[in-house]
Amino acid sequence: MTSLAPMLYADHDLTIYHAQAIKQRWLEAFNHSEGELRLDLSHVAEIDTAGLQLLWLLRREARAAGRALNIVAVSPAVADLLAFCRLTGDFAAPVVAEPAVEAA
Numbered sequence: 001m002t003s004l005a006p007m008l009y010a011d012h013d014l015t016i017y018h019a020q021a022i023k024q025r026w027l028e029a030f031n032h033s034e035g036e037l038r039l040d041l042s043h044v045a046e047i048d049t050a051g052l053q054l055l056w057l058l059r060r061e062a063r064a065a066g067r068a069l070n071i072v073a074v075s076p077a078v079a080d081l082l083a084f085c086r087l088t089g090d091f092a093a094p095v096v097a098e099p100a101v102e103a104a
Contacts, residue, residue: 006033007072008058010044014051014078026058030065037062042073042096047081055091 006029012018030037039058044051062069071091074082079095082088 006030007038007040009040010051013046014041014044014054015046015048016050019050019054023054023057026054027061030058030061034067036068036070039069039071040073041071041078042075044075044078047078051078052081052085052087059091 008026008029010022012022014022037058059069073096074091075096079088082091
C-alpha cells in the first residue's frame with residue numbers, strides 16, 4: 001500500500017558523511033509513495049556538494065516519474081549554497097531563520 005504526499009526530512013547534515021544513508025531513505029520513500037513529494041530541509045546545518053547531488057537526484061527521479069518535488073522549507077545553510085551555485089530558482093523554498101543565540 002502506498003501513501004500520498006510524503007514529507008521527506010533531512011535529520012542529518014547533507015554532507016558526504018551522511019549522503020548514502022539519506023539517499024537510501026529518500027529513494028525508499030519515493031518508491032513506496034505516489035503523487036507530490038514534499039521535502040523539508042529546515043534543520044540542515046551543513047550541506048556540501050554531496051548534499052546538492054542528493055537534491056538533483058531526487059528532482060531527476062521525480063521528474064522522470066511525472067511527479068512534483070516541493071521543497072517546503074530550507075535552512076540558511078541550504079539557501080546559501082543554492083544562492084552560491086545560482087540554483088535558487090531551481091529549488092525555490094522559504095528559508096527558515098536560524099534560532100537566536102543568546103550571548104553568554
